[in-house]
Amino acid sequence: MAKAEFMKFAYFDKEIVEFEKATVSIATHSLQYGTTCFGGIRGYYRNGKVAIFRLKDHYIRLMNASKMLGFEYFITWDEFKDIVTELVKKNDVKEDFYMRPFVFCKEPRLSPKKAGLDFDLAIYMLPLADYVSTEGGLNLMSSTYRKYNDSAIPTKAKAGGSYINSFLATSDAQRNGYDDALMFDDAGNVVEVSVANIILVYRGQIIIPDTGNAALEGITVRSALELLEHNGYKINRGKIDRSMVFTADELLVTGTAMKITYAESLDKRPIGQLDFNAKPQAGKFHKLLKSEYEKVINGEHELSSEWLFIVE
Structure with missing residues (x-):
């Protein structure tokens, strides 16, 4: 940006x-x-x-x-x-x-x-229109910086000082040629991208990280999950390891600035593709959520009246 x-x-x-x-x-x-x-x-x-x-x-x-x-x-x-x-x-x-x-x-x-x-x-x-490019997804790096847990800093609070954690992770990723960093807890479970939540699609199942108290409760990811449920999909909560990301159908990334985007790769390994050299492309759940989100913000969705505050 x-x-x-x-x-x-x-x-x-x-x-x-x-x-x-x-x-x-x-x-x-x-x-x-x-x-x-x-x-x-x-x-x-x-x-x-x-x-x-x-x-x-x-x-x-x-x-x-x-x-x-x-x-x-x-x-x-x-x-x-x-x-x-x-x-x-x-x-x-x-x-x-x-x-x-x-x-x-x-x-x-x-x-x-x-x-x-x-x-x-x-x-x-x-x-602010688009915070990240709409031409493709994100290329992520596994961060060596661990996401702090609630015993250190309240993770459900967007505390300014705690974002040095995100700063270190994303700076390291960008210095190494990536768009952003995928962060893990102390046990090696996936938590989130440096400043955004994630949703994993793995063997057809929609999974969000069960990382105890580590992940921020993002409003955009909550909206994405509610839109998925609205369309009849079940949400599962579970532990996600790095190998699951490598072999996932999709990795969705959500946040206020990013809105709803997706990851093309992790550590230079393509996500959603068996062929290492295949051209990255958005998956069906990203396409669905992007369409649903646009309907909401354009006032064309049945949830628009509930989610949009109109300045009169």
């Missing part, structure tokens, strides 16, 4: 301000220690209206993250959606976009201790 061009206005310090004026000290606690939690939200401009994908689910996850991390920050759903609505209108959105709400501490503090810190909400926006 090219360097981001942010929209003109952001929400900061309890008001809508110009993006350039939403600044903090270089000594702020969240910058020093990663004490933030955040969300990534997709919005779509369709038929003259702005539709935001599963906004309330993102709000609930953000507030749960704030609670799990002990930030003691809370606003109501009505307050949150009103802020989002005002910000979208202020930016006069006429294109697809990405929204990043996050809870953080802007106070300068040398110690990582929580005592005396106040947390607040900030939100910025940027135009």
